[in-house]
Amino acid sequence: MLFKPLDLSTALRPSLLPDETLLFVQDAVGLYEGKYKIPHYQDGHAYLTSHRVCYVAVEEPRTHSVAIDLRDIDKTEYQAGFLKSSPKITVHPKPPKNSSGSKSTTLSRSQSPRVQSSGSIVKPSASALVNATWICPICTFSNPIPSNFDPSTATATNIPPCLACGIKPPFTTVLKAAIAAAAASHEGTSINSAPQGGGPDTAQSLVSCPRCTFVNHPSLHECEICGASLSSLLEAPSSQQHRAESPAPLIQLQGSIKNTEISGNIRLSFRGGGEKTFYERLKGALVQRKWLLYNAPPVPQQPSPTTALPTNGLVSPPVRSPAPGIAGLEQRGLEARRNNEVVIGNAFEDLEALMASAKQIVTLAETLARESGMGDENSSEASAVLSESAAALGMVTTKDMLSSGSENLYLSELSRNLAEHLTDDTKGILQKEGGIISLIDLWALFNRSRNGVELVSPADFQKAAELWESLRLPVRLRRFKSGLLVVQRYGWSDEKTIQQLQDWLQELQQTPPAKPTPWDWRQFGHAITAQEAAQRFKWSVGVAAEELEMAEDRGILCREEGVEGLRFWGNHITSHDLDSSISNLVI
Amino acid sequence: MSNSTSFQFPPTYSFPPFFTPQPNSSTRLSQLQKWSSLIQSWCRHHRTYRLSLVEAIESPLFHNSTLRKRIPLSEARNILDWMAESEEKGGGGRRAEWIDGANKTMVWIWWRRPEEWAGILADWIENTGQKNVVLTVYELVEGEATMSQEWHGMDVDVMMKSLSVLVKRGKAQVFGNEGQEGVKFF
Numbered sequence: 059m060l061f062k063p064l065d066l067s068t069a070l071r072p073s074l075l076p077d078e079t080l081l082f083v084q085d086a087v088g089l090y091e092g093k094y095k096i097p098h099y100q101d102g103h104a105y106l107t108s109h110r111v112c113y114v115a116v117e118e119p120r121t122h123s124v125a126i127d128l129r130d131i132d133k134t135e136y137q138a139g140f141l142k143s144s145p146k147i148t149v150h151p152k153p154p155k156n157s158s159g160s161k162s163t164t165l166s167r168s169q170s171p172r173v174q175s176s177g178s179i180v181k182p183s184a185s186a187l188v189n190a191t192w193i194c195p196i197c198t199f200s201n202p203i204p205s206n207f208d209p210s211t212a213t214a215t216n217i218p219p220c221l222a223c224g225i226k227p228p229f230t231t232v233l234k235a236a237i238a239a240a241a242a243s244h245e246g247t248s249i250n251s252a253p254q255g256g257g258p259d260t261a262q263s264l265v266s267c268p269r270c271t272f273v274n275h276p277s278l279h280e281c282e283i284c285g286a287s288l289s290s291l292l293e294a295p296s297s298q299q300h301r302a303e304s305p306a307p308l309i310q311l312q313g314s315i316k317n318t319e320i321s322g323n324i325r326l327s328f329r330g331g332g333e334k335t336f337y338e339r340l341k342g343a344l345v346q347r348k349w350l351l352y353n354a355p356p357v358p359q360q361p362s363p364t365t366a367l368p369t370n371g372l373v374s375p376p377v378r379s380p381a382p383g384i385a386g387l388e389q390r391g392l393e394a395r396r397n398n399e400v401v402i403g404n405a406f407e408d409l410e411a412l413m414a415s416a417k418q419i420v421t422l423a424e425t426l427a428r429e430s431g432m433g434d435e436n437s438s439e440a441s442a443v444l445s446e447s448a449a450a451l452g453m454v455t456t457k458d459m460l461s462s463g464s465e466n467l468y469l470s471e472l473s474r475n476l477a478e479h480l481t482d483d484t485k486g487i488l489q490k491e492g493g494i495i496s497l498i499d500l501w502a503l504f505n506r507s508r509n510g511v512e513l514v515s516p517a518d519f520q521k522a523a524e525l526w527e528s529l530r531l532p533v534r535l536r537r538f539k540s541g542l543l544v545v546q547r548y549g550w551s552d553e554k555t556i557q558q559l560q561d562w563l564q565e566l567q568q569t570p571p572a573k574p575t576p577w578d579w580r581q582f583g584h585a586i587t588a589q590e591a592a593q594r595f596k597w598s599v600g601v602a603a604e605e606l607e608m609a610e611d612r613g614i615l616c617r618e619e620g621v622e623g624l625r626f627w628g629n630h631i632t633s634h635d636l637d638s639s640i641s642n643l644v645i
Numbered sequence: 646m647s648n649s650t651s652f653q654f655p656p657t658y659s660f661p662p663f664f665t666p667q668p669n670s671s672t673r674l675s676q677l678q679k680w681s682s683l684i685q686s687w688c689r690h691h692r693t694y695r696l697s698l699v700e701a702i703e704s705p706l707f708h709n710s711t712l713r714k715r716i717p718l719s720e721a722r723n724i725l726d727w728m729a730e731s732e733e734k735g736g737g738g739r740r741a742e743w744i745d746g747a748n749k750t751m752v753w754i755w756w757r758r759p760e761e762w763a764g765i766l767a768d769w770i771e772n773t774g775q776k777n778v779v780l781t782v783y784e785l786v787e788g789e790a791t792m793s794q795e796w797h798g799m800d801v802d803v804m805m806k807s808l809s810v811l812v813k814r815g816k817a818q819v820f821g822n823e824g825q826e827g828v829k830f831f
Contacts, residue, residue: 576659576711576712577659577660577661577712578656578659581656582659582660585661610668610669610672611669613669613671613672616662616665616667616669616672617662617665617667617668618661618662618664618665619665620661620665620714625661625662627660627661627662629672630657630660630662631657631660631662631663631667631672631675631676631679632671632672632675
């Protein structure tokens with residue numbers, strides 16, 4: 059397995075790949091290789107995404123951050139905390155593809171006193187689905203799920219019918235069964251390994267069926283009662299309980315651990331809790347295998363008359379008939395509509411299913427939006443909103459992603475999240491607002507981008523914004539005299555604003571007014587209002603008013619209250635060029 | 646107030662924010678100083694010693710008709726209050742004084758303080774060799790001999806105040822009934 063270098067975003071979080079979603083974050087995590095602590099990687103954030111496990115150290119995050127691809131992970135193990143040893147999650151790497159199974163076993167044995175790596179015995183993909191059955195909703199017969207069934211790429215049309223009654227099951231039933239079975243098989247492993255560590259004799263003799271709990275004879279490969287496969291449980295004794303010594307010795311490493319080939323297992327030590335959720339989500343991510351989706355083609359393609367029919371997963375080949383002419387086109391249209399119906403129907407049937415087919419739905423929605431708003435200006439906006447919402451599905455930190463009680467972690471993650479959201483050049487929120495935006499506006503914008511799900515409370519939002527300073531993020535929170543809170547880039551200062559204002563005032567002294575003024579415009583220029591300033595600098599009016607008052611406070615501007623409202627002028631009351639002319643008048 | 650047309654207003658007078666009380670304290674200070682100078686030079690130009698506030702806020706002094714801007718009564722009082730304070734107390738150096746106390750409708754504008762007038766008078770007496778000569782106050786104010794002097798046509802009350810300063814310094818003696826005072830300089 060390889061420690062991959064990790065790209066960090068401006069807010070010092072892992073920058074996600076396209077389609078990658080963030081699943082869980084936990085702080086106070088240490089990294090072990092085998093039994094040895096890895097220096098500099100003992101206090102950091104562990105990010106679980108749909109594609110990777112990322113680790114970012116608190117100290118010097120730019121140099122000390124690594125990622126492990128989930129696709130390189132063979133299996134994972136959970137180990138509860140004991141006395142001074144923190145709970146740990148062990149990640150077993152897949153054996154190298156070119157070397158044989160036995161070779162990898164001996165290799166890993168020489169590295170650590172661990173017995174038999176799972177590589178030679180358990181086939182990772184097969185073991186995940188060995189026990190999978192789905193119950194037919196019509197006749198309640200338990201059907202096996204085909205071994206090549208993949209929850210992420212499977213579609214509604216290619217599921218085999220029930221073996222007993224011949225009726226096709228709903229897609230979601232099979233999908234849920236597959237996920238549940240895969241999760242259960244992992245759990246079964248860890249549960250069963252526990253008693254075997256204590257008393258190997260009794261555990262060897264009896265094997266409890268994971269489905270019906272019947273205790274079978276160890277030599278049986280299938281359950282006597284329900285016929286469920288017991289093979290994965292029989293291999294379970296090979297995985298040994300690891301007893302951690304704490305404090306563990308540090309491993310000696312030369313240079314960076316990035317791109318280092320790790321043959322032993324990696325362990326994540328959870329000193330601040332959160333290990334259970336992390337483990338569950340990790341198992342879920344390993345089962346879903348979202349990284350496969352990365353290269354998968356978008357499913358519901360609209361057939362166009364000029365191109366040949368795409369090899370579409372949803373349209374089953376026998377239905378397609380090579381009808382020529384208009385009839386053929388009509389038939390294709392009909393097929394496409396039916397296809398869309400199936401996709402939409404399946405997706406909204408169940409939340410889990412919706413999550414699994416989110417990509418299809420977004421693609422479909424984009425297609426529909428493109429068609430409905432053809433040539434319209436709204437279409438680009440709408441699709442932008444859609445793609446944004448798709449991105450928002452994965453980008454944001456929600457409370458759900460963090461274990462309960464870790465309020466600080468939530469806030470710091472939210473804070474980083476916000477900083478990323480703000481500094482993202484593709485959205486250009488700060489540029490659009492002239493480099494400054496009030497916190498309330500930002501709160502509204504941010505929550506809108508979350509599509510009304512997992513909204514951030516104003517209190518949390520403010521607390522998160524106050525953390526920017528301490529987290530050294532590239533944005534800062536500023537409080538105006540009136541108490542208005544605004545968000546600015548870190549490098550921005552009052553002096554720069556004043557410079558901008560002065561440049562503007564000078565410009566006004568050079569441009570003749572539209573209509574004659576009773577005052578000398580060459581000397582005094584013109585009045586500026588908050589509205590004009592807002593327009594010129596693309597600030598919001600509230601921010602503009604505050605900035606003008608700030609400049610007034612510094613003696614750069616002075617105010618004029620009249621029937622037209624509050625207007626600001628360059629400060630020609632204190633300026634010295636007039637003093638001389640006045641003092642001539644006085645004696 | 647006959648020759649008001651010839652009064653040359655300072656440039657700040659046509660600066661619209663000049664008519665709005667400034668919240669910034671340093672700007673406010675300059676504003677008050679400029680108002681004080683303006684009021685003094687205005688009154689000096691028009692030989693005004695006592696200013697009626699009600700009249701003044703309608704006069705061009707406080708009402709800029711080209712800008713259509715005016716100083717309201719309360720703000721005018723604030724300015725004059727500031728002028729009446731001594732410089733030690735952060736005011737304008739007692740360049741104004743309320744005549745009717747708390748009513749604040751009539752005000753002395755001291756473009757020359759009585760002490761200053763007293764000095765000028767004493768210098769004049771010295772230069773014209775009129776020491777130990779008895780003069781009436783009417784003579785001093787309206788007499789032909791003082792036609793060229795700055796205090797000619799001065800408010801009699803101001804003249805009496807100036808003379809009383811000289812009396813305190815022991816340089817003059819005032820006698821006679823009210824309205825017919827005579828003065829002798831030493």
